[in-house]
Amino acid sequence: MLEADPRFAEFVAERGDALLRYGYVLAGNPHDAADLVQEALLKLRGAWPRLRSKENPESYARTTMARLHIAVWRRRRRELLAWELPEGAHHDALPSGDERRMWQALAGLPRKQRAVLVLRYYEQLDDAEIADVLGISRGTVRSQASRALDKLRAAIPTEQLTRGNVR
Template identity: 40%
Template structure:
């Protein structure tokens, strides 16, 4: 029996376990996963799309998709993997739409970050986020998933749909680019 599929009614036909028998943990439900993983997924999406409200929308869509596919999931790990993949794919879609919209913006308009988002970040964190912003989307995804998400190369490859070798080479190039970007900032050694 899957931990995710909680039985709503445990009728009288189910006998209580004998005394001293360890009672298994209650099966997890969607509300538990939402409570435990929502903020982590929002932070992941913020690092990918660089906008808190858009990140929340991406995560909400991911949880909506999880709800639609709930019956087909094997266990909690599969549900979390589904969420991560949905957040990465949703973030990619947002970035594609932004890129398309940017093509129609006159050159004199600049997309600036909000004062609130800038005030929320420390100077060091801001320099890292700025350096991430200079990377191509795939490089940014790989670094965010590796160092923020704590995912292995295999998990990143699975979530992004690229090979492990591509994950390794992309991460290496991205780290070099971030290091160069941060070394070129004023006031850094």
């Protein structure tokens, strides 16, 4: 059994919400986001004794979350997932207007394309860092980003967006 380390508990208390927000942007829904955070924190807890001297354990957690997200995509790429239950679906409230359309378009992207965009624009990683995190080549990063942006542009033409509403 691992000894309790108060620094790990402090890290979770301080950065847990930020990791959950990152998971939401990465996964596109709050349930998968919570799963990603929980699995990443379990892995981080196991590696905590080796990370004590490192300055940024959050980087380890975020990288783990991105890799877990892609691993799920790889396992499920042949499955057709249906998120809505037959007896009726519950939808969390989304922002209104342009932001809602943008979130819906982002959620509609394939997992790998969404992961590349999140790492590029939310985490502000360059292509080499994204390739390292996802275990793919730089060329694949660029092609996935290009395809994802093309799909977003097609889903929401620029002239439909209200100036200043989408960040």
